[in-house]
Amino acid sequence: xFLVAAVFATFxxxxxxxxxxxxxxxxxxxxxxxxxxxxxxxxCDTGFGNLLAKSLDRKGVRVFAGCLTEEGAAKLRSETSSRxxxxxxxxxxxxxxxxxxxxxxxxxxxxxxxxxxxGVMPTFAPVEWxxxxxFEQVFNxxxxxxxxxxxxxxxxxxxxxxxxxxxxxxxxxCGYPGISSYVTSKSALKMFSVCLRRELLHSGVTVHTIExxxxxxxxxxxxxxxxxxxxxxxxxxxxxxxxYGGHVCDYLLSGxxxxxxxxxxxxxxxxDAMTHALLSRMPKLRYLVGPDAHVFFRLLGYLPDRVxxxxxxxxxxxxTICSELEQE
Ligand SMILES: NC(=O)c1ccc[n+]([C@@H]2O[C@H](COP(=O)([O-])OP(=O)(O)OC[C@H]3O[C@@H](n4cnc5c(N)ncnc54)[C@H](OP(=O)(O)O)[C@@H]3O)[C@@H](O)[C@H]2O)c1
Numbered sequence: 001x002f003l004v005a006a007v008f009a010t011f012x013x014x015x016x017x018x019x020x021x022x023x024x025x026x027x028x029x030x031x032x033x034x035x036x037x038x039x040x041x042x043x044c045d046t047g048f049g050n051l052l053a054k055s056l057d058r059k060g061v062r063v064f065a066g067c068l069t070e071e072g073a074a075k076l077r078s079e080t081s082s083r084x085x086x087x088x089x090x091x092x093x094x095x096x097x098x099x100x101x102x103x104x105x106x107x108x109x110x111x112x113x114x115x116x117x118x119g120v121m122p123t124f125a126p127v128e129w130x131x132x133x134x135f136e137q138v139f140n141x142x143x144x145x146x147x148x149x150x151x152x153x154x155x156x157x158x159x160x161x162x163x164x165x166x167x168x169x170x171x172x173x174c175g176y177p178g179i180s181s182y183v184t185s186k187s188a189l190k191m192f193s194v195c196l197r198r199e200l201l202h203s204g205v206t207v208h209t210i211e212x213x214x215x216x217x218x219x220x221x222x223x224x225x226x227x228x229x230x231x232x233x234x235x236x237x238x239x240x241x242x243x244y245g246g247h248v249c250d251y252l253l254s255g256x257x258x259x260x261x262x263x264x265x266x267x268x269x270x271x272d273a274m275t276h277a278l279l280s281r282m283p284k285l286r287y288l289v290g291p292d293a294h295v296f297f298r299l300l301g302y303l304p305d306r307v308x309x310x311x312x313x314x315x316x317x318x319x320t321i322c323s324e325l326e327q328e
Contacts, residue, residue, distance in 0.1 A: 023282060026281050026282040027276075027280055027281070027282040027283075027284075028280075029280070029281040029282070030279045030280060030281065031279050031280070031281055034059055034060060034061055034279055035059075035060030035061065035062075037061050037062065037110075037112035037113070037279075038061070038062040038063075038064060038106060038109045038110060038111050038112055038113075039056055039061055039062070039063055039064065039111075039112060039113040039114070039115065039278060040064040040066065040102070040106070040111060040113070040114050040115070040153065041053055041056075041063065041064070041065055041066060041114075041115040041117055042066040042089060042091055042115065042116055042117050042118035042146075042149060043066065043067075043068065043091075043117045043118030043119065044065035044066055044067050044072070044073075044076055044086070044117075045067045045068050045069055045071075045072025045073070045075075045076070046072065046217065046218050047117075047217035047218055047219065047267060048117055048167065048212070048215075048217065048267055048270045048271055048274070049065075049066075049115070049117040049118065050072075050076060051267055051268055051270075051271035052115060052117070052271040052274045052275065053065040053076060053080065053084065054076075054079060054080055055268075055271050055272070055275055056275065056278070057080040057081055057083060057084045059275075059279070060083075061278075061279075062083055062084075062085075062109060063080070063083070063084045063085070064085050064087060064102060064105075064106070065084055065085070065086045065087070066086075066087050066088075066089035066091075066118070067086050067087070067088060067089070068088070068089070068090055068118070069088070070088060073086035073087075073088060074086075085105075087102050091118050091141060091145030091146065091148065091149055092140045092141050092144075092145050093140055093144045093145055093148050094140065103152070103156075106153075106156055107156070110156070110159065110160050111153060111156040111157060111159075111160060111162060112157075112160050112162040112163065112278070113157075113162055113163045113164070113165065113278045114149065114150070114153045114157060114162075114163075114164050114165070115165045115167070115274055115278070116146040116149055116150065116164070116165065116166045116167060116189075117165075117167045117274075118141060118145065118146075119141060119142050119167060119186075119219070120137065120138060120141045120142065120219070121138070121179060121182040121219050122134055122137055122138065122181075122228070123138075123179070123181055123182075123228055123232060124178055124179055124225045124228040124229050124232075124252065124256070125178065125228065125229055125232030125233070125252070126177075126178065126232075126244050126248065127180050128236070128240050128243075128244065129232040129233065129235075129236045129240060129244065130180065130181055130232065134181055135181045138181040138182055138185045139181070139184075139185050139188075142182070142185035142186060142189060143185045143188045143189055143192070146166065146189055146192075147192065150164060150166075150196070154205070157205045158203055158204065158205055161203075161204030161205060162204075162205060163205070163206050163207075163208060163277060163278055163283065164193075164196070164205060164206070164207045164208070165207075165208045165209075165210060165274055165277045165278060166189055166190075166192075166193045166207065166208070166209050166210070167209075167210045167212070167274075168186045168187075168189050168190040168193070168209045168210065168211050169182070169183070169186040169211060169212060170211045170212060170213045170288060170290070170292070170293040170297045171183050171186065171297075172184075172186035172187040172189075172190050172211070173187075173190075173211070173297060173300075173301065174297055174300045174301070174308065174312070175308075175312070176312060177312060177313070177314060178252055178255075190209055190211075193207050193208075193209050194207075194209075197285070206283065206285075207285075208277040208283055208284065208285055208286070208287065209285070209286050209287070210270065210273055210274055210277065210287045210289065211286060211287060211288050211289065211293060212270045212273075212289045212290055212293065213264065213288075213289065213290030213291065213292035213293035213294075213296075213297060214259060214262060214263035214264065214290065214292055215263055215264045215265075215266070215267045215269075215270060215290060216260075216263045216264065216265050216267065217267055220259065220263050222256045222257065222259065222260040225256045225259075226253055226256050229249065229252045229253055229256070230322075230324075230325060233245065233249055233322060233325065234325070241321070243317055244317060245320060245321055245322050246317075246320035246321065246322060246323075247314075247315040247316065247317070247320075248314050248315065248317060249322030249324070249325070250322055250323055250324065251314055251315050253322070253324050262292065264290050264291065264292075269289050269290065270289050270290075273287040273289045274287075300312075
């Protein structure tokens with residue numbers, strides 16, 4: 001009896017290993033004919049989108065790179081092949097126009113993938129220092145704009161049984177304080193992606209989320225973030241300055257300095273995860289990217305909420321002026 005159990009357990013273990021190896025091997029394989037595929041990416045002026053556009057272009061993929069500014073578009077064109085086409089696209093619904101010529105072009109070439117990469121984080125401050133306009137601005141780009149792009153291109157993706165890649169954030173899994181507008185917009189986007197993935201289950205279109213940790217790009221630039229804290233502090237009422245000033249303000253500003261060192265300097269990892277989602281024969285549904293995403297944020301998910309509150313929570317409120325602003 002013991003011998004039968006041992007043989008059975010060995011068989012199951014070996015089968016599991018073989019299946020894992022096959023999965024790993026398949027996930028390294030790229031789809032055939034990537035040079036016949038077209039991909040549309042938003043937010044290619046800088047950061048992850050820019051790196052992805054260049055990586056896909058080098059592989060021979062026909063890239064339609066959505067840029068916010070003509071300067072960004074011209075720079076990208078100068079660094080890539082003539083195959084890559086740039087399109088000026090502001091995804092904010094109030095400004096949104098899915099350039100008719102792009103859609104006509106894509107009808108002709110076909111569309112394999114859409115990467116919803118464009119995103120903004122215009123505030124770093126407590127909820128009470130954040131204006132309603134800032135909440136709206138973040139949601140207009142990160143959530144409503146992304147939905148508008150998705151809806152515009154889904155018919156083309158359905159024709160090719162293609163892939164939709166949405167860039168969320170690891171912070172949306174853990175409620176990071178100070179960037180509530182950003183975190184909530186990315187959480188909404190994450191759940192939107194999961195709902196859509198399930199709605200499209202039998203359509204051939206697959207939906208993938210990229211959930212990066214901290215990476216050094218424009219969005220995490222520490223000078224820009226410090227400026228956001230100070231701006232929000234200065235314009236808030238004396239009562240709210242007194243409630244959140246002092247320790248909280250100092251805490252945010254020193255946190256930004258720490259984050260500067262801990263943010264990964266390898267944003268190409270994120271572009272590589274996006275490439276895998278678009279071109280691998282065995283793409284994953286979720287991509288957690290970066291050491292902090294794999295260790296710190298994953299660990300937080302296993303801890304009780306009260307412990308996480310203690311780790312991420314702010315120091316006690318203190319009614320003094322923020323020491324960094326005292327000299328200004
Ligand atoms: N860096 C990180 O640590 C991190 C972590 C998690 C998630 N993310 C997400 O990753 C994505 C890419 O960010 P990134 O880190 O590469 O920062 P980034 O360099 O600032 O890239 C964001 C891009 O989106 C563009 N953009 C902004 N508003 C837009 C609009 N209304 N319409 C079209 N494009 C617009 C920006 O153009 P301009 O440069 O002209 O403003 C920029 O090219 C974002 O969705 C971000 O939330 C970043």
